Amino acid sequence: MDKISKNSRGSTLSLYLVYGTIGALAATLITGLITGSNTELIREFFLISGLMLVGSAYLSRKIETDTTLEERGVKSTSLLKRFLATVFLFNLVLSLAWPIFPLAQVYKFHMNDENIAILSVETGVTTILFQRIVAKLTDTKRRLTLFLGSALFTIYPLSYALSNSIYIIYITNLASGFTNAVGIR
């Protein structure tokens, strides 16, 4: 991926993101349509999902790679150390709210499976829609993209805290396309 995306990181990497998101979206819709509210069927889908993961792990062994053998004891540059320190700190504060979101969804907004499904599909669709913008920004204004991609994460806990309407959550969740496109590997 490094070599084939050398001249246009954003647009090449975003292609992988789009195909991955389309696959995830299709799988989410199929699972949602078949299971509906029948929680009995969830077990089968977890099983199928696990088997498919094992299958894809096996397939990844077949991918041809063109790599240079790494020397032992190679150290990361100080440039990257600063980046990694920022990534660590950001992921730490990002995930502080993760245990709280499900609590807010259940106890504050009284969300049902349909509401969660709408949020999930909305995230998938907006990720595909935003990928061209993020790809262009990644190639031209990378630091600004990293900043915007992380700063926008502020609006999710804020909207959950200040709003009492699920429709506000739907509206703020539109930004998840941008933040996902920046962050998803």
Added chain:
Amino acid sequence: MTYIAYIFDNSDDFTIRKNLAVYNLTVGCGVMTGSILGGVAYSYVSQFYNPMYSINLMLIISSILRFSVSPLFLTIKDTRSKLK
């Protein structure tokens, strides 16, 4: 994709795999630590306030922290920017 693009552009053929692995490890460590701290903090806060107030308080604190850390991304150096 932007994070991976940054690592690609700031690594060479010898360091790229190690850098990607360390990046994933860093994300994992950050997420694990943050989630545990968030859960513990909520349990502590909910001892003093009602659950709804505790949820809102934790979410607002999280928003402030998220916004405080994000400008750090503007301070990192990018090799690609130098080339342009």
